[in-house]
Amino acid sequence: MKTDWRQTLRELSQRGMTQGQIAEYLQSNGIAYTKSGVEKLSQGKVAEPSHSAGQAILNLHQQKTRD
Secondary structure: OOOOHHHHHHHHHHOOOOHHHHHHHHHHOOOOOOHHHHHHHHOOOOOOOOHHHHHHHHHHHHHHHHO
């Protein structure tokens, strides 16, 4: 099943996460991803993140949707 990254990031935003905070989360997990990269992904300008970035975003999403 293909992940809808725009929707996933929109849901994180609705839970109070900024694009900068998402980028900081990725960087704190050793993933080189910038706020600009998160913005491009959320706008659909980048179709897929790297595997490690995608997995980290999904983990963050899962944490935030459990709260």
